[in-house]
Amino acid sequence: xxxxxxxPRPAARRSYEAIGEAESLGGQLKRATVRGREIVSxxxxxxxxxxxxxxxxxxxxAAVMF
Numbered sequence: 001x002x003x004x005x006x007x008p009r010p011a012a013r014r015s016y017e018a019i020g021e022a023e024s025l026g027g028q029l030k031r032a033t034v035r036g037r038e039i040v041s042x043x044x045x046x047x048x049x050x051x052x053x054x055x056x057x058x059x060x061x062a063a064v065m066f
């Protein structure tokens with residue numbers, strides 16, 4: 001909470017809702033559709049994937065950086 005001359009102001013509120021679907025395409029390859037956009041994820045070969053797309057953690061790291 002921030003203050004202006006000692007008077008507390010409430011923090012801004014935000015909300016977000018997204019509905020999606022996900023499916024396995026075999027092995028570690030997955031496809032998700034969220035808000036009409038398709039996301040494909042695959043793990044590296046060392047984790048049993050084919051390394052054909054970014055991993056889920058890659059997407060997570062990118063989201064944090066944004």
